[in-house]
Amino acid sequence: MQLQLRFFATFREAVGQKTIEREYDEGLVVGEVLSALESEFDGLEGQLLENGDLKPQINVLKNGREVLHMQGIETTMEDGDTLSVFPPVAGG
Amino acid sequence: MSDLSLDATQLDRYSRHIIMDEVGPEGQKKLLDGRVLVVGAGGLGAPVIQYLAAAGVGTIGVADNDVVERSNLQRQVIHADADVGVPKVESAANFVTRLNPDVTVEQHHLRVGPDNVESLVADYDVVVDASDNFQTRYVVNDACRLAEIPVAHGAIYKFEGQATTLVPGGPCYRCLFPEAPEPGTVPDCATTGVLGVLPGTLGCIQATEAVKLLIDAGEPLAGKLLFYDAMEMSFETVPYRQNPDCPVCGDDPISSVDEVEYTGGCAVRAD
Numbered sequence: 001m002q003l004q005l006r007f008f009a010t011f012r013e014a015v016g017q018k019t020i021e022r023e024y025d026e027g028l029v030v031g032e033v034l035s036a037l038e039s040e041f042d043g044l045e046g047q048l049l050e051n052g053d054l055k056p057q058i059n060v061l062k063n064g065r066e067v068l069h070m071q072g073i074e075t076t077m078e079d080g081d082t083l084s085v086f087p088p089v090a091g092g
Numbered sequence: 093m094s095d096l097s098l099d100a101t102q103l104d105r106y107s108r109h110i111i112m113d114e115v116g117p118e119g120q121k122k123l124l125d126g127r128v129l130v131v132g133a134g135g136l137g138a139p140v141i142q143y144l145a146a147a148g149v150g151t152i153g154v155a156d157n158d159v160v161e162r163s164n165l166q167r168q169v170i171h172a173d174a175d176v177g178v179p180k181v182e183s184a185a186n187f188v189t190r191l192n193p194d195v196t197v198e199q200h201h202l203r204v205g206p207d208n209v210e211s212l213v214a215d216y217d218v219v220v221d222a223s224d225n226f227q228t229r230y231v232v233n234d235a236c237r238l239a240e241i242p243v244a245h246g247a248i249y250k251f252e253g254q255a256t257t258l259v260p261g262g263p264c265y266r267c268l269f270p271e272a273p274e275p276g277t278v279p280d281c282a283t284t285g286v287l288g289v290l291p292g293t294l295g296c297i298q299a300t301e302a303v304k305l306l307i308d309a310g311e312p313l314a315g316k317l318l319f320y321d322a323m324e325m326s327f328e329t330v331p332y333r334q335n336p337d338c339p340v341c342g343d344d345p346i347s348s349v350d351e352v353e354y355t356g357g358c359a360v361r362a363d
Contacts, residue, residue, distance in 0.1 A: 008319065009249045010278055018321075056270040057357070064330050084330070086319075088269040089249035091281045092136045092224035092291070 001026050001079035003033065008086035014043025024077070030060060031073030033083060048085065049073070060085050098124075102194065106148055119307035120148060124194060126306040129153035129216040131204050131232055133180040135281070135291030136222035136246050136298065138170040143299040144220075145188040145195045149306065152188065153216060155200035156180045167288035204228050206349045209235040218302045221245045222295065224280060226272035230358035233258060233265035234349050237340050242312070244301040246294040249278075251287045253294040253320040255313060256332075257301045262314040263334040264341040271357040290322050 002023055007015045015037075024033060034048040047055065053073060054060060060067045061084040067075045077083065098106070098117060102124075109115040109123075126149045130137050133156040144152055160168070160175040160183050168180075175183040185197035202208060204223065209231050213219055221232045221243050229247070236243045240260040247254050258264050297318065304310045316329045336342050339352075339360040346352065352360050 009252055012252075018324075056359075057273045059268055059332070061330055066332055068335065069333050087273065087278060088226070088229075089247045089252070089254055090224060090226045090229055090272075090278060091248040091284075091286060092132045092134050092222050092246070 001028075001077065001081075003077055003080075004082040005033075005037065006082060006084040008084070009089050010087055011044065011047070011085050014041050014047070026079075028077050029071075029073060030062065030067050030075045030077060030083065033077055034060070034073070034085070037085075047087075058085060058087050102148070105192075105194075109147070114309050115307060119309065122307045123148045123303065124150040126218070127151040127153070127216045128218045128220060128302050128306070129155060129200075129213060130220045130222055131155045131228060132222035132224055133168075133170070133184045134158070134164065134222065134224055135167045135248065135286065136295040137180075137184070137220075138168040139292050139295030140220050140222050140299045140302070141184050141188065142170055142191070143296060144302060145192045147299075147303055148192060148194050149302070150194065151196050151198060153198040153200060153212075154181045154184045155202060155204050155212060156184075157201060157203040163282075167286065167291055169292070204231060206231055206352065206354050209349060210239070213239055213241055216241060218305045219243045220298050220302050221247075222298065226275075226278070227354050227358060229265065230272055230352070231349060231354055234340050234346070234352060237264045238346070238348065242305050244298040244305070246291075246298040248281070248286060248290050248294055250284050251290055251322040253290060253322075255294055255297045255301075255318045255320070256316060257305070257313040259305075259312055259314045263332055264338060266340050267335040267338050267342075268317060268332050270335070270338070271359050274356055287322055290320075293320060293322070 005020050012018050038044050106120045109120050133154050158180050160171045162176050170187040171183045181199040181201045188195050188197045219236050243258040245256050318329050
């Protein structure tokens with residue numbers, strides 16, 4: 001399945017661009033996709049997952065909705081879905 | 093001051109507000125009676141203070157412990173070259189005095205923290221979070237939610253910005269980001285740089301939200317996070333919901349900021 005992946009602020013810098021597309025096996029869940037991203041991009045390593053769950057410092061959206069209010073990292077991804085990952089920023 | 097009537101000068105000054113049904117003389121009186129605390133008089137705070145003062149918000153509290161530096165002037169438009177070395181709260185007050193004599197500035201030359209936040213925010217109708225660090229942002233979120241004061245939140249990073257409005261009954265900042273990044277993991281403006289006009293855009297959005305809250309008009313940016321990307325010139329809004337497990341606005345909330353450890357990740361202390 002093909003997924004569109006979007007990154008904001010510091011994550012965008014770690015990936016080098018705001019939006020990428022990746023091909024993954026069918027039926028992968030959010031946690032597996034995030035794990036694959038941590039492996040692919042050095043700057044994301046340890047930034048997305050912690051103790052088998054989402055890090056409390058980030059927010060992850062599937063098709064614009066928080067996965068926190070779906071099945072969290074067990075939320076299933078489907079072909080054509082968009083996964084967005086963003087950190088808080090504090091500058092003022 | 094609810095029986096305040098507008099004098100001839102005010103009718104002239106605020107005429108473009110007053111002729112609109114959505115504001116009118118009643119809305120303008122609400123602005124003149126309004127009390128807004130702006131936390132931070134830097135990149136975001138500058139346009140917020142500027143527009144709230146121009147709009148005739150009667151009392152603007154400004155909380156900041158910094159002095160103006162020359163490197164601020166590329167974006168902090170209320171401070172000028174001659175203000176370098178002057179406390180930002182003082183420079184902000186001087187700017188507002190020149191702009192609009194109807195406005196009183198309350199100067200709070202301090203760093204907002206757990207020891208002073210509750211008494212500081214208590215007297216204000218709306219708080220604008222224009223601060224520049226996570227500790228202050230979590231302190232402001234937590235204290236304002238406990239005191240049921242709405243917060244117009246804005247934050248910037250290089251050429252991106254985030255804005256949302258945290259209203260009692262709606263989700264709070266911790267519903268979006270339960271804990272702050274560890275200190276040093278998200279670099280600040282001094283380290284990364286920031287596009288000078290970026291906080292102008294975000295600060296104007298925050299000021300807009302504060303004005304709407306004061307006059308009780310329109311729809312606040314509640315439960316929605318607005319992303320602004322200056323390089324793409326794009327705005328997008330994503331919805332977010334209240335987290336029942338949120339330690340500040342969820343089913344079992346804390347009763348005081350004293351229960352939070354505001355160093356590191358700003359997590360609520362385990363009992």
